[in-house]
Amino acid sequence: MAIRRSLPSLKVVFGTYFLTIIVACLLVSALVLLAFNRASDSGLLIPANQTEQRLLKQKQQLEQTSSFQARLLPKESHYVFLNKDGKVKKSNMSSKLEAAALRVSKGKEVDHNTYGYFMTIERQDGLLLVNYQLVSRYRLSWMNRYLPSAQVIVIIIFTLINLLIFILVTLYFARSLQRQLAPILTATGQIADQDLDFTVGSSNIKEFNQVLTSLDSMRVALRDSLMHSWQLEQEKQNQIAALTHDIKTPLTVIRGNTELLNSTSLSGQQQEFIQYSLKNIGQVETYLQQLSYLAKNSQLQDFHPEKIKVAAFLEELSQNSQALAARKDIKVQFFNDLSDNQLTAYWDKDLLKRALMNIISNAVEHSPKGGQLQLTCHLKDDLFHFTCLDSGQGFSREALEKATYQFFQDDTSRHNRNHSGLGLTIADNIIRLHEGSLNLSNDLKTAAGRVEVILPLTKI
Incomplete structure (x- = not known):
């Protein structure tokens, strides 16, 4: 940004403002007195x-x-x-x-x-x-009868004109200051919008130019910082993607050899070990799939919302949650308060089902065997609300703040380590893609974990 030298300061600007008002008022006073004298000379006014x-x-x-x-x-x-x-x-x-x-x-x-x-x-x-x-008087008698005295009229005219001068000069200088402030407002607005590839303007006032210089320095530093952070994030995601790909090859070999070994003649204990290995290989493959998802940049390329029927979507979600909870004999209570069977929403069906099933899976995992799960759906202010309430120990204070962070595992209150810590992270990312929000809390009555999802029905 080119900085102009020898610019006037705010002190000079405001000094000019007050001097302009004073000079204008003196000129008006002289003109009013001149007009008064002319009126006296013409005989319209009789001197006091x-x-x-x-x-x-x-x-x-x-x-x-x-x-x-x-x-x-x-x-x-x-x-x-x-x-x-x-x-x-x-x-x-x-x-x-x-x-x-x-x-x-x-x-x-x-x-x-x-x-x-x-x-x-x-x-x-x-x-x-x-x-x-x-007292000055008018030559015409009717003027003396109906008009104020000449002195009063002079005072009124003088006051009104000076007030008009003050207003006009103030408006002129205010607009001038607004023009000088415009580059600052433009720069701050673009920085707030994270649009950092622009040239900061200049001002004709010294202090404003100093602010613009500081904003330009801040813009450059912020741009460099964001670029560095983006490069680090890209490098991290590339490393995750490469590592995921590299792990898949030996894991495929391990699975193939394990399945070949399983086809041979083995004792009961050996069969048990093989099944245990295959189960854990499958879990590692699930983790790799989740890591591959996170390695993609916000999944925008895979986000394809379309108009779907909410009732059919919730019916499928209810069936899947029942099947998922059955393995731990957990009773699912599904409360659907949506009366309109023709209600539609602009969602990515597959992604959103994955997000909600991650939430339900997390709730099932942290609920005791034979417990219960409450799923509630309703509309409020044209927004879809989905609530999942488990029967576990609830979220710890740390989990309420970090549960959606990558790889976070709440080992204090929800101590099962048989998960990667990515379920709620993936759910939160998908819900954000839908312009929605995911909120964690503990139920006031049961202290169990409570997850609420709020989604718009239409495209934003």
Whole structure:
């Protein structure tokens, strides 16, 4: 992977993000103020101090006219004119505002937020108090009636635009970061799928590129490790296959000579020894067949599922299990809860029969003579459940974890050594080919060994 030099770090990226927001907000503030000033210059907005400025211009005239003339006051102002005795002579104020004006005339302070501001004008015939507000107003009266004040509108516009800027800038930088993260997500996804023959991409951010470099190193190391493990597994399977083939030749010679010897005139004890030898030769041949099966790579080339009738399959399984258990006088109880005789499944009949018979054979082997075997079949959530419950001593804790491992023999609780430890391994492999699962447990009531197989009915 080619690494670009002098790339910006995340610190620079986030610094750019915040600087962009700040600059954009300052520009918007300047534009809003410019628009506010333009509105004031055009006459649409009346400045907040316009009334005060007009009063200051008219103050000298208001002081010197022979009689008080209200027309000289701005329309938006309110007044109260007191004679020399402090009595109200003229007023257009409300009673509340007038009371506040009287307090001002006596030198007292009032709340400007509530009552606004007062300008005191002394005349020869009395005292004039003019009330005004330092608030921007609209030139049109209906705008003053229905719209918020100009200051409030400026604050609202400023807030909304700044919020919009924050959202847009954040979305832009988020999408930019997503694009920079894409090579990392792609690499991790392909590694998770064990697709290790790919080229790791690059990013324009320093820290992301460091992560990508680490992922590329991990990809190479994992690929080499898996390749080495696969080569070791292939070598092991090839050795097993070769050894199996090599053993078959001398074993065939031994069987042939033993059968020839059996055809000669022998004593009863010699006949007994010959039969014992032939029996063990047959068992060795069975082990070799199982080893040959395991030497094949997951048996995918021999896996041929097809649509079969479940009822007929289970009937054949019941007959075979009865015959297998008869040699130890074991009673088989076969419970079939499947009511639909036309129910079909997409299974490899021969392979699956072999798997289930391995499970049943294992249960028979570890059940005492004259014991019983319970086989149960039922459907749950469109899945086929097969349970085999023997009457033996149950699985040890180690067996519950390792019983499906190759050559594992649970000598602690199920001590018969007359088996290779491959039965459950082969069964587990076949069931996995059918996208099913094999679970081992001990029965809660009897503590006997319990094996449950769960299989889908349709092709996955």
